[in-house]
Amino acid sequence: MKLTDEYIYKQPEKFKFIVLHLISVFEREIPELKLLYKWGVPYFYYKNKPFCYLAPNHKKGFVDAGFARGFQLKENQNSLVGEKRNTVKSLRYYNLEEIDNVVLLAVIREAVTLY
Numbered sequence: 001m002k003l004t005d006e007y008i009y010k011q012p013e014k015f016k017f018i019v020l021h022l023i024s025v026f027e028r029e030i031p032e033l034k035l036l037y038k039w040g041v042p043y044f045y046y047k048n049k050p051f052c053y054l055a056p057n058h059k060k061g062f063v064d065a066g067f068a069r070g071f072q073l074k075e076n077q078n079s080l081v082g083e084k085r086n087t088v089k090s091l092r093y094y095n096l097e098e099i100d101n102v103v104l105l106a107v108i109r110e111a112v113t114l115y
Contacts, residue, residue: 003037015056017096018063022054025101029108047115052108066090067107069114076110079103 008019019042026033026044033044033051043053050068057064067073070080070089079100080089091107093099 004035004042007037008042011056012058014061014095015058015063018093018099019054019056021096021099022063022065022093022104025104026052026108029105030112046112049115051111051115062092062094064090064092065104067111069111072114073107073110076103076107080107 008016008023011019023035023042027035030046033046036043036045038050039053041053041055044051052068053064053066055064055066056062064081066088067080067090068088070085071082071087073080073089079091081092082089091104
């Protein structure tokens with residue numbers, strides 16, 4: 001079993017389902033993405049460059065889909081979380097039901113144009 005798969009399947013159910021859903025959306029939208037295990041989390045690479053990581057935060061109860069070039073994104077700013085990060089902005093999900101696939105797909109499509 002790959003490290004990424006092992007990491008995902010060891011997550012509590014709530015986080016596992018969110019991460020698996022996100023992976024399916026990303027891979028359907030951009031088949032060229034490579035899902036690797038980097039910096040302790042699943043991390044999508046596009047054209048051999050960091051694209052987006054999926055990081056569960058057990059303490060605060062969410063999963064961050066952190067886009068490596070998030071601060072270059074122009075659309076959907078009201079949905080993106082920057083906090084005290086220099087380059088990454090993320091879509092943050094507390095449960096599977098709150099994932100808005102329209103926004104998620106729009107962010108993915110805009111982010112891929114930055115590469």
